[in-house]
Amino acid sequence: MSTMIFAAMDTTSNALALTLDLLAQHPDVQDKLRKEIVEARDGRDLPYDELVGLPYLDAVCRETLRLHDPVPLVFRETRNDIVLPLSEPIQGVDGSMMSEIPIPKDTAIMVGVMASNTSKTIWGDDAHEWKPERWLSPLPSAVSDAHIPGIYSHLMTFLGGGRACIGFKFSQLEMKVVLSLLLSNFTFELSDKPIMWNVAGVRALLNLRKLAQCSSVLICD
Ligand code: HEM
Secondary structure (H helix, E strand, O other), rough: HHHHHHHHHHHHHHHHHHHHHHHHHHHHHHHHHHHHHHHHHOOOOOOOOHHOOOOOHHHHHHHHHHHHOOOEEEEEOOOOEEEEEEEEEEOOOOOOOOEEEOOOOOOEEEEEHHHHHHHHHHHOOOOOOOOHHHOOOOOOHHHOOOOOOOOOOEEOOOHHHHOOOOHHHHHHHHHHHHHHHHHHHHOOOOOOOOOOOOHHHHHHHHHHHHHHOOEEEEEEO
């Protein structure tokens, strides 16, 4: 049920709301993006190929989906005993270094998607900054060398593998259509009222209920 209700709607609408807030915080980016859209539209509706081919619009969407992922963590449960290889060694509580973690069957795993999307080792020291420009030049080699298994832009935003998001192309198209229409007609400014982003949601509660049923819990962050 949570997949049907939240997968398509809340994810994309959250991403759009965050993009508009970020554009209000960065009026220079908003002006540059509006210029690209208005010039390309030239008073008409853009055909699909031209809309998805707008480089700055694409960069703004990618950067928002990297830094403000609407699904910041996902839940998994091991069906068998497995050994999880680590990309770099970590230190255990007893001080010993380990490069893999044995995980017993029926362990609940919280996968920190955001940790991958904002890793300074992968994305550089400015990993926590919203910089659409990073997508306009070749990405650092550390990004491709990391071999992130996500289906989208070296990011885990839409996950990877057999249960990856089936709507990832559609959601980007939705974002681009809505942004191109809104920015052609409106200017977005920050409100006087403080904005509180509540990302806890029902989904997190559902995950917690599942966690309580597992014999052990591993948090990958
Ligand atoms: C920015 C927008 C979106 C984001 C960040 C997003 C992200 C994700 C993620 C991370 C998953 C995997 C969840 C898990 O396995 O626990 C997922 C699954 C899914 N998404 Fe999306 N999604 C977005 C938009 C959409 C849209 C627009 C649709 C449909 C039109 C959609 C349909 C689905 C479905 C059906 C699944 C379940 C796939 C499966 O379990 O096999 N999503 N999404």
